[in-house]
Amino acid sequence: MIVDLNLKGRNILVVGAGMEGTKRIKSLSKHDCKIIIISETVNESLYEIEGKNNPIILIRRKIEDPNILNEFNDIFIVFASTNDPFLNKKIIEKAREKGILSYSIDDAAASDFFFTSIINIDEIIQVAISTSGKSPLMSKIIRDRIENAIKNIIGKKDTDNIKIQEFAREHVRNYIENQHERREFLYSIVDDQEIQELLAKNNIDKVKERIINTLDKWEDNKSR
Structure with a gap:
């Protein structure tokens, strides 16, 4: 089962910051989470993301056993990314004892989840x-093979509709209580020719104004 984890505000612990660990850190840095790194040595490319408003805490320390996990509270995910496969295995086992999701860079089968190859479209749509x-x-080979085809199918119109759907979902709850009716309203935005023409002209503000006006009319009709 593929899921898209919401890591915003979560505490992520990365044990080991070599080349593979740094790859994961760079990926995590895009998810607005707090990253705690424990490592005696650090891959130089890690400094590319330090100081860019990413909440990263770097603790330089030699890692000798998995009990280091006992020093931290409220950890959502542990990444075992040392250059010692046996230590990584022990870190995974310790994380499981503590009820923490874990991932080992050298033993995906022993991990709680797998990484996917992502086709990223404007940081809004991800195809895994x-x-x-x-x-x-x-x-990765399959991703490279189909990426251009996917990006030719999914375009700016789709990403603009996602932005508008997000706006509408935030406001519709204040006007329409019934879930089925809310869903119908959201579908109607996609089918609204005028809204789609405004999106094609990049007139997002007008679309938002039309959505609010429609919701106001909905509330007026309900109160009569």
């Missing part, structure tokens, strides 16, 4: 290719 950890290499 997964082999369930069986072959990360093949997931």
